[in-house]
Amino acid sequence: MDVTSVDFAIDGTEPIDPGGRATHPSFPTNGRGRTTGVYAPDGHRAAANGHSSAKRTGGTVSVIIPALNEQHNIGWVLERIPATVNEVILVDGYSIDRTVEIARAVRPDIVVLHQASRGKGAALRAGFEAATSDFIVMIDADGSMDPGEIHQYVTPLMNGYDLVKGSRFLNGGGSTDLTAIRRFGSKAFVLMTNALFLVRFTDLCYGFCSFRRECLKGLALTAHGFEIETEIAVHAAKAELRIAEVPSMERERRFGVSKLHAFRDGQQVLRTLVRERLSSRKRPVVDRITERALSDWRAAAEAR
Numbered sequence: 001m002d003v004t005s006v007d008f009a010i011d012g013t014e015p016i017d018p019g020g021r022a023t024h025p026s027f028p029t030n031g032r033g034r035t036t037g038v039y040a041p042d043g044h045r046a047a048a049n050g051h052s053s054a055k056r057t058g059g060t061v062s063v064i065i066p067a068l069n070e071q072h073n074i075g076w077v078l079e080r081i082p083a084t085v086n087e088v089i090l091v092d093g094y095s096i097d098r099t100v101e102i103a104r105a106v107r108p109d110i111v112v113l114h115q116a117s118r119g120k121g122a123a124l125r126a127g128f129e130a131a132t133s134d135f136i137v138m139i140d141a142d143g144s145m146d147p148g149e150i151h152q153y154v155t156p157l158m159n160g161y162d163l164v165k166g167s168r169f170l171n172g173g174g175s176t177d178l179t180a181i182r183r184f185g186s187k188a189f190v191l192m193t194n195a196l197f198l199v200r201f202t203d204l205c206y207g208f209c210s211f212r213r214e215c216l217k218g219l220a221l222t223a224h225g226f227e228i229e230t231e232i233a234v235h236a237a238k239a240e241l242r243i244a245e246v247p248s249m250e251r252e253r254r255f256g257v258s259k260l261h262a263f264r265d266g267q268q269v270l271r272t273l274v275r276e277r278l279s280s281r282k283r284p285v286v287d288r289i290t291e292r293a294l295s296d297w298r299a300a301a302e303a304r
Contacts, residue, residue, distance in 0.1 A: 061136075081150065197234060207229050
């Protein structure tokens with residue numbers, strides 16, 4: 001696996017654990033496809049009281065999936081999530097189709113949340129806050145990202161990294177979904193980010209990512225839309241987290257039309273980069289709560 005970091009690169013090699021062995025992710029299971037322990041590269045459960053070994057070589061995994069009207073895609077995604085994942089959280093934007101119904105049918109143990117504020121960023125932040133595992137992986141619901149790659153995002157975390165970004169531009173990665181305009185914009189934003197923040201990213205606006213849950217507070221995320229991916233990367237760099245990039249293959253969404261708007265969302269990314277460069281202060285989170293969320297909260301309070 002080709003893994004690059006902000007400060008150095010490990011090209012064409014498997015990550016090495018503290019014992020000097022190439023690590024291959026393996027989870028102990030209970031025979032029903034669910035894990036009985038934590039993500040351990042040697043296939044054994046990490047010691048419950050072994051803080052030092054768990055820090056580098058083990059941890060449980062939560063997968064966060066934001067979704068809005070993805071009934072034709074969500075089943076495909078959930079069926080391909082490795083049985084070794086401990087927790088799957090679907091953050092639904094009040095879909096008006098059968099997204100939630102299909103998700104629960106395919107994966108009965110799924111945790112379903114309804115986001116209180118609109119936008120992909122708001123959905124992901126809600127999922128991050130609800131996650132209970134050591135490692136958090138975010139993936140899209142449209143089938144453009146392969147859940148089979150999840151191990152690539154967990155292995156570097158097991159080997160000491162704090163955040164792992166997927167890159168379509170590393171050796172072994174790619175995309176069949178990038179239009180000429182989106183490709184140009186992606187490259188331009190990467191060059192701008194690297195110049196402004198003195199980093200060496202190869203990709204920026206890509207939503208396949210993972211990080212240690214203990215780093216969530218330091219990331220101080222506030223984004224509401226697609227610019228959440230940019231905010232994660234920039235805040236991680238400013239917080240001096242140990243960052244890795246891994247190759248990833250992006251496909252066209254399986255069904256439906258993308259909710260990404262190149263120019264509108266590109267402007268949001270640009271504003272995010274300028275704001276982050278000019279300010280070192282953390283921004284407060286100001287969410288615009290939807291009427292639907294308020295109604296649900298009232299109903300829940302009355303039912304108690």
